[in-house]
Amino acid sequence: MGSFICQLLTIKTPKMKRTRTILSGLIFFLLSTSVKAQDYKGAIGVRFSSKAALINTSVSLKYFFDEKIAAEGLVTPGDPFALGLLIEWHQPMLTNFKYFYGGGVYAGFSGDRRVGLHGVIGVDYKIPSVPLNFSIDWKPELTVAKEFSFEPQALGLTARFTIK
16 A cells, blocks of 8 residues: 555656645645544535546535544435445544545446445534534545546535534
8 A cells, every 4th residue: 555655646747746735735734733623423515526536526424423433425416426435534633623534435327337445535624603514635536347447636625514
């Protein structure tokens, strides 16, 4: 896994340079801070993402099993219709901020059926005293059925209503 990440970080295409810069800044920010946890149990909203990913602009449903572990379901209603499930580990950062990472599976059902794995790393923010939450993440996809391909162009911004 470490050698794969090293290879990914040495790719010289303009898109990968931009992805590498964003990822490096995010990792630096995540490693340089820590503080308090969020206070919501579940959330529903919309995740806006690049069209290149199979799981792109989606309905997002998030549920916390405990303070650190959450499941996020993603439903992309377009063509192709796609479903994704992520298990995420959340860690406190600044007040009302958490960083998270995890992985899961996805499947596309319209036209060419595709199945694959996706990872996620991001930052989650809960607005105090308002039932709103925002997150920004990188969710690369590895398609393993129908074709074998890797899609790194999967940055997303999510806005959700929270449930205590």
